[in-house]
Amino acid sequence: MNMQDAADRADDIMDTTLASIDPVVQWAHGPTTTGSCDVTRRRSVMTVVSDGRRGSFLGLVERAWRKRDYRIKGVNNDRESPAIYAQTSGGFGVSLIFGGGQAFFEVDSPCVERSEVADSTTPPNGPTYEGVYPLPRPNVHSDFWSAGVS
Secondary structure, three states, X not given: OEHHHHHHHHHHHHHHHHHOOOOOOOEEEOOOEEOOOOEEEEEEEOEOOXXXXXXXXXXXXXXXXXXXXXXXXXXXXXXXXXXXXXXXXXXXXXXXXXXXXXXXXXXXXXOOEOOOOOOOOOOOOOOOOOOOOOOOOOOEOOOOOOOOOO
């Protein structure tokens, strides 16, 4: 497996994870970074997830990962920045982290053969925010996920 293959696998992991979230949340691509032999893909949730719904969101994602036999490596129950960290059987690190009121997904590959890495071909399910960095704060309202936020 080379870095592009790993990036594609990371996209598949996030595609499957985000597809398991119901009701659907809007997301945008975060930056892709590469190391000497690894690649990291990121996605930012653009739907507002209220403080009262964070536990439901984290629990739903954790159940989806367990269903895929991902090993849960850690859970951060911090009120401000809760997170879940897991690992796939193929050695990919998967995380869901809340920071500053926004949910972020990240997938880190194991060490693989060095290669060029293209941008993800998975289209976001909302604005692309192409050329915008940093991404804006979550700005999409959901009757379910944003409950309690005025």
